[in-house]
Amino acid sequence: MTHHAARSAVATAKARPSIVVTVSLALLGLLCATAFASLFIGYTPLDLGQVTGGLFGAGDPRVTAIVHEVRAPRIVLAALIGAASGLAGAALQALFRNPLVDPGIVGVTSSASLGAVIALYFGLSALWPLALPVAAMAGAGLATLVLYGLAARNATTLTVVLAGVAISGLTIALTSLAMNLSPNPFALAELVDWLLGSVKDRSFADVTLVLPFMLAGGLILLTSGRGLDALTLGEDSARSLGISLRRLRMQIIVGTALAVGSGVAVSGGIGFVGLVCPHLVRPLVRHQPRHVLLPSALAGAVLLVSADIVVRLIATGQELMLGVITALVGAPFFFWLILKTGRGAPL
DSSP: OOHHHHHHHHHHTTSOHHHHHHHHHHHHHHHHHHHHHHTTOSSSOOOHHHHHHHHTTOSOHHHHHIIIIIIHHHHHHHHHHHHHHHHHHHHHHHHHTOTTOOTTTTTHHHHHHHHHHHHHHTTHHHHOTTHHHHHHHHHHHHHHHHHHHHHHTTOOHHHHHHHHHHHHHHHHHHHHHHHHTOSSHHHHHHHHHHHHOOOTTOOHHHHHHHHHHHHHHHHHHHTTHHHHHHHTTOHHHHHHTTOOHHHHHHHHHHHHHHHHHHHHHHHOOOOSHHHHHHHHHGGGGTTOHHHHHHHHHHHHHHHHHHHHHHHHHSOOSSOOOHHHHHHHHHHHHHHHHHHHHHTTOOO
């Protein structure tokens, strides 16, 4: 592709910005509606008057405590973690030019979970409050670097996905080993949380802990749109447009590690959100990577807040883990994508 043709192709990525704005506003409205509905749902059902009074600190102090200290933090965390996963999934798929890539499927989430488990197992989190998110982000970054090393050597789609599965299997095995060697049942229960994923019993202290890392990672990923658009034309064309591929790759790796790793530090492993959301929004925004990023983040937030509602609606003796629900939705979707890719259908 000539330099002029490359510039013309990238220019088309700027077309129809109103569609991106419309889709984003629609998803934002859906997120607000879903988050508001989530305030009513729980072991103690609340009506509109109670929720309104609880939000403004009026009425029954017990209701105010439920709204402010129990439900609001888990809604905010679910939205943040879902947005980070959706955004990271869209960026990784564009970077690897691989529709099957997802932070959970390729081992990024499980590697972050292993980092968090190491910090918990050796008591590092008790010595330094930031040890948990730092260890989780280090695990996520290491897994992403390994995958990128394979992709940079022109590995096939199958090779990258299988390598990710291998990384995921290894990190889950090491996490299981830590659980097996856990010194007491309470420590074991804590480790199980990081393996299955949940936002229950979290507080705004957890939000405050990870929010700076998530915002930094999200901003880094969102600003990669121009480079990802150019990369769709091929590496040579991207270079001719002034894109530094080394910088772009490191940008995605660091952004993913910050966004996904910090989320895992407070919720554990919640997979498949980053796989599903880009595929849902991509046809709506004409498949341009830059246009997919923000809608994928908003769709991820909607999906995870909705999943958190589902775990509270299912009547069981013990609340289901959030990661179980996303896996029940995401695993069949992943299988469908594999079949679709195998038939050569466009994604």
